[in-house]
Amino acid sequence: MPTIFKRHCDEVTADHRIQMPQRVLPTSTNQCSIDVLVLRLEKYQADPSDAHACYPWAARFVMGIPVPAWQRSLVWNVGQQSRFISAVWLGADLGSYVTNECCKTSGAGSALVENSDALLDGQQRLHSLEEYFLDRLAVPDAQGQPRLWSELGKGERRRFLSTIFAHSSVCSLDEQALRKTYDFCAMGVAPRTYDQRAAQ
Template sequence: MITNAGPWVNDIPCGSIFDRAQQLTFESARARQEYPWAERFIMGLPLAPWQRKFEWTEEQSRRFITSAWTGVHLGNYVLTELELEVGPASSGAAGAAGAAEADGVEYAYLSNCVIEGQQRLTSLELYVTNRLSVPDNTGVPTLWAEVLARDRRRFENTIFSCGTVRDRDEQRLRSLYDLMNFSGTPHAESDRATWHDAEVLDPQGEAPRPG
């Protein structure tokens, strides 16, 4: 049976995601301590064990980052609720997040893990760690480190909504993952709303209209 406990959606600025990534992605020992059950992390967040590998091409990642720069709605990424396994007493996600500053904190199995959004979160990490260049407004490929501070602040204020599922039952989460990722119909190339191939233009330079 599919869980009906979410996801609850909050609007999260990209800058907040970057802060989390800087705390954990570059301190792997801390991440392993907090999530000993996790094998892979992205932007400081553990991935659900059944998540596929990163599949996007560099071009797909660039398009996503370009979308963020232009203000296009980025959709949602979905996490499970944060819950402590051992450590200082806390209640709720806020308490768990605060307690995480103490030593010896360990989060429960499947707590705070990515259920949906791995490809987009990975693209963000590649960008902010200077492993992906994205064309600027003049078309020049630019790394994050080369972006002016004022423009970085603008990007960091871009909203990337986060949905939270208040359920950590593995079978229900696996069912939810399948529902979110296998219920749609992939677009074909012919479904594009724009025409790119000059050969399809008629002699007057206008694209033929679909029948």
Template sequence: MSTTFQRYGDDETTDSLIHMPQRVLASSTYQFPIDVLADRLVQYLGDPSSFHDKFPWTERFVMGIPVPTWARPIVWNVGQMARFISAIWSGAHLGSYLTNEWYESVGAGRVLAENSEVLLDGQQRLHSLEEYFLDRLAVPDIQGQPRVWSELGNVERKRFLSTIFPHSSVSSDDEMALRRTYDLCALGVAPHTHDQRAAR
């Protein structure tokens, strides 16, 4: 085994038939503050029926974003959710969440085709945010006292909402490609079990 690193090979005598895996779908990433997600939640809570009318094929929304029918359910416990919110307060790297920005209208109405604008990765983290914003989750302050969102003053709220939480997106109407992308994202720190995979 080599103990040196070569950026490129010194010669091209390697096997040209070797090809490594490639992206299923090209993605773009944007540096948005959490406030963008909070705004979407406010819109959803203000008129949930319009979201259900627009995305009638989904049973679940997280932060106002539709969740595909083939995504796994919420699995993080209270401790995991609280640790994620605490990580935001502490300035930890949050990774990114991934959506499908493709959408297509169905008929003349405002209904969008299945898999339009769906959340592909980050459901557990976004659900944690939603629980926190709705006072269903408390996290400790610097003295260790559990605090819910409504207890905080505007200075602290603005600091939290201004935290960058990168938003990555793909754009595809190919459900199998979306499912494979979902499964690839699920190979991270909390891999999905076989029955939670979307493309089996």
């Protein structure tokens, strides 16, 4: 006999001692346009030394956002990057990128404590955007011709920049909790191999 889905539990057979996993850190999500990310990139490009002074612990920056040293490196190839940018043009669901919004000064000038503002998920996608905006990546136009960002007119740029790319955020200075959040972000989509996990 086929099993029939039931929304509510059967009080007789249900085991109320069973608990399923819970999120490591509370998360909030906002619907933001790509233009918000571009403002951050422009600020970083204008004065990279200021960003490095604020986030001396950052291994690198992607779209002007600091990336912790315990994240995996950049692994997408040009084809993957190009497909992501094409997905933006086609209006696909881009998922969300995740940052740690918790900021606290370290007491050393303008430096922020480790993992403040850190990017926890979305590094490959954000790096693809950065490569595109800096004319290091060409993607096919409607006729299949590779095009750089600098070749596009105002209307097409406005359309691209107004695309929604959701921004999720957590707030914690607990590095182990942030590492676990990072590890869980891609579960089921493109699971990280054991050596790519931050919390081992």
